[in-house]
Amino acid sequence: MSIPATSTLIRTSSLELRSIRFEEVAAILDLIRRAIERGCSQHYDPGQRNAVFLTYARGLFAEAVGPFEGIVAVREDALVGFAQFDPITGRLRAVFVDGDAQQSGVGSRLLAEIERRLRLRGGKRLYGAMSLNAVQFYARAGFRSLSGPECLASAGVSVPVVRMEKLLRS
Numbered sequence: 001m002s003i004p005a006t007s008t009l010i011r012t013s014s015l016e017l018r019s020i021r022f023e024e025v026a027a028i029l030d031l032i033r034r035a036i037e038r039g040c041s042q043h044y045d046p047g048q049r050n051a052v053f054l055t056y057a058r059g060l061f062a063e064a065v066g067p068f069e070g071i072v073a074v075r076e077d078a079l080v081g082f083a084q085f086d087p088i089t090g091r092l093r094a095v096f097v098d099g100d101a102q103q104s105g106v107g108s109r110l111l112a113e114i115e116r117r118l119r120l121r122g123g124k125r126l127y128g129a130m131s132l133n134a135v136q137f138y139a140r141a142g143f144r145s146l147s148g149p150e151c152l153a154s155a156g157v158s159v160p161v162v163r164m165e166k167l168l169r170s
Contacts, residue, residue, distance in 0.1 A: 014075055014076065015073055015074070015075050015080075015106065015109060016073070016074040016075070017071055017072070017073055017074075017109060017110065017113045018071065018072060018074070019069070019070065019071060019072075020064055020070035020071065020072050020082070022061075022064045024072065024079065025060050025061050025064050027079050028060065028070075028072065028079065028082045029053075029056065029057055029060060031079050031080075031081075031082055031096060031098050032053060032056050032057075032082065032094075032096050033053050034098055034099045035082075035096035035097055035098055035099060035102070036049050036052055036053050036096070037049060037099065038099030038102060039096075039097070039099070039102055039131075039133050039134070040052065040131060040132075040133050042133065043131065043132040043133045043160075044131075044132070044133075044159065047157050048154075048157055048158075048159045050155070050157075051154040051155035051156070051157035051159055052131070052154055052159060054154070054155040055154045055155065056094065063084070067086065067088070068084045068085060068086050068087075068093055069084065069085055069086075069087050069117065070082065070083070070084045071083045071084075071110060071113055071114065071117075073097075073101075073106050073109060073110055075101070075106075079098070080097065080098045080100075080101040080106050081095075081096065081097045081098065081101065081106040081107065081109075081110050082094065082095075082096045082110075083095045083096070083110040083111070083113070083114055085114050085117075085118065085126070087117065087118065087121050087123070090118055090123045090124070090125045090126050090127060090168075091127060091128055092114065092126050092127065092128035093128065095107050095110050095111055095114075095134070097110075107137060108141065111141055114126065115166075115168055118168060119168055119170065123168060124167065124168055125165055125166070125167055125168060126143075126165065126166045126168060127146075127163070127164065127165035127166070128163070128164065128165075129152060129161040129162070129163050130143075130161060130162050130163070130164050131159075131161060132149065132160055132161070132162065135162050135164070138164050138166075139164075141166065142166045143164040143165060143166040144164060144165060144166070145162055145163070145164050146163040146164060146165055147162070147163050148162070149161065149162050150162075150163070
């Protein structure tokens with residue numbers, strides 16, 4: 001079964017990928033907090049994890065209506081993943097998978113959907129500042145490091161990241 005290129009809904013194996021709804025922002029923030037606590041605990045201290053969370057918490061309500069595009073992954077009526085990107089520049093802002101759903105393919109599905117949507121808009125490159133715990137995930141997905149770890153200031157706290165990119169094929 002092929003899905004039309006303009007579709008914003010994809011369903012396979014009980015995982016639904018769709019654009020976020022404004023009324024889901026609070027639940028998405030809860031998911032982000034859980035994802036950070038579980039996924040980042042070996043790479044970032046509590047202050048750094050909180051700073052990363054605050055970066056999203058400060059702007060997600062406004063960003064839900066633009067300029068970024070957000071996608072949620074839903075399984076059995078529960079949010080299990082969230083991704084956000086800039087459809088104009090190709091900057092990947094976020095891919096978060098709820099703690100219990102990590103390592104189950106949700107992140108890969110979200111990333112593939114971002115790539116699909118970006119290609120439809122003529123995008124040639126997806127890039128971002130990746131958290132240390134996710135570098136291997138992005139490398140397996142075809143991203144390459146642009147530099148070694150560097151520190152970004154987030155909520156007044158220094159958080160190490162790795163800038164990475166993936167060139168998209170048509």
